[in-house]
Amino acid sequence: DAKTTQPNSMESNEEEPVHLPCNHSTISGTDYIHWYRQLPSQGPEYVIHGLTSNVNNRMASLAIAEDRKSSTLILHRATLRDAAVYYCILRAAWASSNTGKLIFGQGTTLQVKP
Amino acid sequence: DTEVTQTPKHLVMGMTNKKSLKCEQHMGHRAMYWYKQKAKKPPELMFVYSYEKLSINESVPSRFSPECPNSSLLNLHLHALQPEDSALYLCASSQELARGNQPQHFGDGTRLSIL
Numbered sequence: 001d002a003k004t005t006q007p008n009s010m011e012s013n014e015e016e017p018v019h020l021p022c023n024h025s026t027i028s029g030t031d032y033i034h035w036y037r038q039l040p041s042q043g044p045e046y047v048i049h050g051l052t053s054n055v056n057n058r059m060a061s062l063a064i065a066e067d068r069k070s071s072t073l074i075l076h077r078a079t080l081r082d083a084a085v086y087y088c089i090l091r092a093a094w095a096s097s098n099t100g101k102l103i104f105g106q107g108t109t110l111q112v113k114p
Numbered sequence: 115d116t117e118v119t120q121t122p123k124h125l126v127m128g129m130t131n132k133k134s135l136k137c138e139q140h141m142g143h144r145a146m147y148w149y150k151q152k153a154k155k156p157p158e159l160m161f162v163y164s165y166e167k168l169s170i171n172e173s174v175p176s177r178f179s180p181e182c183p184n185s186s187l188l189n190l191h192l193h194a195l196q197p198e199d200s201a202l203y204l205c206a207s208s209q210e211l212a213r214g215n216q217p218q219h220f221g222d223g224t225r226l227s228i229l
Contacts, residue, residue, distance in 0.1 A: 018171075030214075032214045032215050032216065036218075041208075041222075042223075043118075043220030043221050043222045043223050044157065044204070044206075044218075045220065046218065046219065049215065051215070057219050065139065069117045082141065085156075091214035093210060093213075093214040094213070094214065101147075101159050101162060101170060104158070105156060106156060107156060
C-alpha cells in the first residue's frame with residue numbers, strides 16, 4: 001500500500017486559513033487521495049477526496065500537486081471546532097478485497113488558538 | 115450527527131463475560147467495517163464485511179467474533195477478553211468495498227473497558 005507522510009502537529013489561529021500538507025511520493029496513477037478528521041471523543045469523519053484535479057466542498061478544499069506526489073487540505077477559516085486529528089489516506093480506485101481498506105497513518109493534530 | 119449508530123456507547127466487562135457490540139446503518143451500504151483504536155493511536159482495521167460475507171479478517175484473535183445478520187446490521191461478539199483489549203471500537207460503512215472513490219462513514223464508537 002502506498003504510504004503517506006504528514007507533520008505530527010500544526011497550530012493555527014481562529015478565523016485564519018490552514019494548509020495541512022501530505023506527501024505521498026509512491027502514489028499510483030489510480031489512487032484516490034482521501035482526507036478524514038477525528039474530533040475528540042468522536043469517530044473519524046470524511047472530509048474530502050480527489051484524484052487529479054483540485055476539489056472543493058462545504059468543509060474544505062483539496063489541492064493536488066501536478067505530479068500527484070503531494071496534496072494539501074485547506075480549511076479556509078479555521079474555527080475552534082476544527083481542532084482534530086487529520087488523516088491523509090490513499091485508496092486504489094478499483095480495489096481487491098485486500099486493498100479496499102483504509103490504512104490510517106499517525107495523522108496531523110491541528111490545534112486552533114482563539 | 116452520525117448516520118452509523120453504535121451501541122452501547124460505553125461498556126465495562128470482566129474477562130469472563132460475554133457481550134456484544136452493535137452497529138446499524140440505513141444508508142443502503144453493502145460494506146461494513148470494524149476498527150479498533152487505542153488511546154492516541156490511529157484506528158486499525160479488524161474486519162470487513164462485503165455483501166454480508168466476511169471479506170477481510172486482519173488476523174484478529176478468536177475472542178472477537180463478528181457477525182453480519184443483514185445488510186444494515188453488524189455485530190461484534192466479545193468473549194474472554196484481556197485488559198489490553200480495552201479500546202474504542204469503531205464501526206464504519208461504505209457503499210461498496212472495492213470502489214476507492216467512496217468514503218467511509220463512521221460511528222462514534224463503543225468505549226470498552228476490560229476489568
